[in-house]
Amino acid sequence: MKHSMDSLRKAQTDPNRTMAILTLAMTFLVIAFVSALSTGKYPISLKSLRDGDLMAVRTFTILRLPRALMGLVGGFGLGIAGFVYQTVFRNPLASPDIIGVSSGASAGAAFAILFVSAASPSTTVFAFIGGLLAVCLSLGLTALSPVKEHASIVLAGIAVHALAQTFLMVLKLMADPEKQLASIEYWIMGSLAGVTAAKIPVPVLIILVTSIAILLLHRHVLALSVREDEARMLGVSVRTTRFYVLFLATLTVAAAVSVTGLISFIGLLAPHTARLLTGDHKQSSCLLSGIIGSFLLLTADVLAKSLATVELPVSIFTSLLGAPFLIFLILSGRRH
Numbered sequence: 001m002k003h004s005m006d007s008l009r010k011a012q013t014d015p016n017r018t019m020a021i022l023t024l025a026m027t028f029l030v031i032a033f034v035s036a037l038s039t040g041k042y043p044i045s046l047k048s049l050r051d052g053d054l055m056a057v058r059t060f061t062i063l064r065l066p067r068a069l070m071g072l073v074g075g076f077g078l079g080i081a082g083f084v085y086q087t088v089f090r091n092p093l094a095s096p097d098i099i100g101v102s103s104g105a106s107a108g109a110a111f112a113i114l115f116v117s118a119a120s121p122s123t124t125v126f127a128f129i130g131g132l133l134a135v136c137l138s139l140g141l142t143a144l145s146p147v148k149e150h151a152s153i154v155l156a157g158i159a160v161h162a163l164a165q166t167f168l169m170v171l172k173l174m175a176d177p178e179k180q181l182a183s184i185e186y187w188i189m190g191s192l193a194g195v196t197a198a199k200i201p202v203p204v205l206i207i208l209v210t211s212i213a214i215l216l217l218h219r220h221v222l223a224l225s226v227r228e229d230e231a232r233m234l235g236v237s238v239r240t241t242r243f244y245v246l247f248l249a250t251l252t253v254a255a256a257v258s259v260t261g262l263i264s265f266i267g268l269l270a271p272h273t274a275r276l277l278t279g280d281h282k283q284s285s286c287l288l289s290g291i292i293g294s295f296l297l298l299t300a301d302v303l304a305k306s307l308a309t310v311e312l313p314v315s316i317f318t319s320l321l322g323a324p325f326l327i328f329l330i331l332s333g334r335r336h
Helices: 002-012 015-038 046-050 054-088 101-115 122-144 150-174 180-189 201-216 218-223 228-233 238-260 266-278 283-306 314-335
Strands: none
Touching: 015 054, 015 266, 015 283, 046 054, 054 201, 054 218, 054 238, 054 266, 054 283, 101 122, 101 150, 101 180, 101 238, 122 150, 122 238, 150 180, 201 218, 201 238, 201 283, 218 238, 266 283, 266 314, 283 314
16 A cells, blocks of 8 residues: 555656756657658748649648647557556556457458549548447456456457457458458558548547546556555545446547557557656656657658658657567566
């Protein structure tokens, strides 16, 4: 009990250092956002925008700005959701896959590509519905389970993930290898290339609302990081709070990946980096996780647009960061 209270009190410590870290992180984020706006195949200058160059203005407003905004908001949501998963499950390797949201979104997107149209907004809508159905099914199975612990949520998520992956494989077998299958595989790899102004208003609004709600509930999230009996002594309704917090986090992820496709490792990297900088279980770690998530996604998108003649999937660059980080966690595990 004493350890739990000490962990929660740490949120009040060393405010100057925390503020300096947040300010530095915001500075890097602004640089990444400006880079995302200015990088692309069609050169855009501030002068051409001021002079009202029609092609420059259209490229900026229809493609560059929506894409950069989605990278900013989507990365923020993925970072905060990763913080919630790792804190609630008390598992440093927890990710959106843990309750099947990523695989559910993939199955939904594949269904839309196969039976509706790969080029229409229906891919975004069906991916969002697929991710949402996956989390509802996971939480529903957990509610029916006689074992009322967080481990039952993990088991339910594994089952839902397996079902969604099976459905996805069936859809791939039905797809046209030359057109539909390629679209499905490209969506699964993740990219901001397909982001347009028409696709982002609803997902961005959802991510902003759910992220703000999670930040407001940060004390409840931290209380779920301790043992359930200790959390109850702190006045937290464990089952109800865990349900709402996980639902908010998963809604955030579903909204993000419905537009971007699957973006790997951001939900893993951002919370770990935030805790390394600010210490365990601080309110600032939650906010910093979102800022780092935005920075990672925007930086990966800049690299995806600029390093080759064809645009590369964003997940290539997030995986290049994530894989060495996992190796670092494995090698440093003995010391913790």
